[in-house]
Amino acid sequence: MVLCGAVFIIAAFLWMLGRKKLSENQKKMLLVLCAMAGLGLAAGASEGQKGGGKEKVSLPRNAAGEGSYEENLQLDAGTLLKGYDYKVTVPEQVLTAEEERQMLERAKKEIDQEFLGKNKSLDSVCEQVVIRESYQDGLVEAAWHFDNSDVVGYEGEIVAEALPEEGMLVQAGVDLTCGDAGCCYEFSFLVKPKILGDAEQLLKDIGDYLARQETEPGKDTVRLPETLHGQSLQWSRKEEHLPEKLLLLGFAIAGALPLVELSRQQELQKKRKKQLLMEYPDMISKLVLLMGAGMTLFGAWKKIALEYQTKRQNNVVLERISCEEMLYTCHEVEGGIGEGRAYERFGERCGVPCYRKLGNTLSQNLQKGNQGLLDLLEAEVEEAFEERKNTAKKYGEEAGTKLLIPMMIMLGMVMALLLVPALSSFQL
Numbered sequence: 001m002v003l004c005g006a007v008f009i010i011a012a013f014l015w016m017l018g019r020k021k022l023s024e025n026q027k028k029m030l031l032v033l034c035a036m037a038g039l040g041l042a043a044g045a046s047e048g049q050k051g052g053g054k055e056k057v058s059l060p061r062n063a064a065g066e067g068s069y070e071e072n073l074q075l076d077a078g079t080l081l082k083g084y085d086y087k088v089t090v091p092e093q094v095l096t097a098e099e100e101r102q103m104l105e106r107a108k109k110e111i112d113q114e115f116l117g118k119n120k121s122l123d124s125v126c127e128q129v130v131i132r133e134s135y136q137d138g139l140v141e142a143a144w145h146f147d148n149s150d151v152v153g154y155e156g157e158i159v160a161e162a163l164p165e166e167g168m169l170v171q172a173g174v175d176l177t178c179g180d181a182g183c184c185y186e187f188s189f190l191v192k193p194k195i196l197g198d199a200e201q202l203l204k205d206i207g208d209y210l211a212r213q214e215t216e217p218g219k220d221t222v223r224l225p226e227t228l229h230g231q232s233l234q235w236s237r238k239e240e241h242l243p244e245k246l247l248l249l250g251f252a253i254a255g256a257l258p259l260v261e262l263s264r265q266q267e268l269q270k271k272r273k274k275q276l277l278m279e280y281p282d283m284i285s286k287l288v289l290l291m292g293a294g295m296t297l298f299g300a301w302k303k304i305a306l307e308y309q310t311k312r313q314n315n316v317v318l319e320r321i322s323c324e325e326m327l328y329t330c331h332e333v334e335g336g337i338g339e340g341r342a343y344e345r346f347g348e349r350c351g352v353p354c355y356r357k358l359g360n361t362l363s364q365n366l367q368k369g370n371q372g373l374l375d376l377l378e379a380e381v382e383e384a385f386e387e388r389k390n391t392a393k394k395y396g397e398e399a400g401t402k403l404l405i406p407m408m409i410m411l412g413m414v415m416a417l418l419l420v421p422a423l424s425s426f427q428l
Helices: 002-017 024-049 097-114 198-215 242-292 297-313 321-334 339-350 353-368 373-424
Strands: 069-077 081-090 140-146 168-178 181-191
Touching: 097 140, 097 168, 097 181, 242 297, 242 321, 242 353, 242 373, 297 321, 321 339, 339 353, 353 373
Parallel strands: none
Antiparallel strands: 069 081, 140 168, 168 181
């Protein structure tokens, strides 16, 4: 049943996704709905595997050491109880007496395998030994004790300050308990002093030399040894190499600055291009409107630029890049640059294809005459508004795509809320 439902949802999703009439947002909504339906099917499958909806007469117990678990059931008792929520705690299995005895024997073998740690044998123990509070995955509890706590610590570390060269014999005992069974496992090992290398011995002697000064009264300084065992010692403060680090940091920052500036310039160019594209339809529609009223091309161009300059000086409008470039073109024409060349330079400065096309069109029609120019500009107005509509749609889809990331995060949280309880209650 679950498999049929999954196949039906996937088929419906693919069919709806392939329809061209659906918008991008509708497709995303459909994707989320199908994902939630799939999660519901997964939860239903997990409940089916646990036996949900079936009459329960027994509950499986976890193996010994795996712990107990809780099962949420519904209880019906004739007319007394109907759909009553009942929580049952199912304990883990209890070992038999023979199984407990076997666990104790295996715990002894486990102790034999890991007790030495880094040591080679029980006849020469100079490193920390390995002792634990439980063995056999926690089924066997252990309580350690040593007959000479001055030699071996509570965690198995060798704590004797001075040991004879022949070593010291230590008796170890561990009380093992598994359920109702228990035993005491005892063995002996020989603790010997650790053989230090020349460098280790030197460091130990330096530590002892400094430790002896801790108890000297009236001393306001700690004297460092200059020689030990004929070895000359030279002391100096550890250099932090702060100048070198600052220099390296300066090189790193200096190397990153061009990249940061390049990224900033690219972002500014992107914003500039976006603003020019959004301003283009309004600019060219005003130009067509004034030319349709009988004004010459340059007269209409200059009127738009001067009106913008007046409003800008009075802080009526915000800065418009296209109008700033038109105003600059007026100054070029008044300064002696040919009108046609000024229009071409206008398109080059803007750097956007539609502005380049407009500049070339205006320059060519000045050479051929203005006949038909108005019709070309009117067609350009329709195309510009259509392009702005498509651009706005594109930006809207990009915003929807950016919102898809938090949507997916929320979907992941919902999946975790549904699946984690289901998976944690699986009984293997």
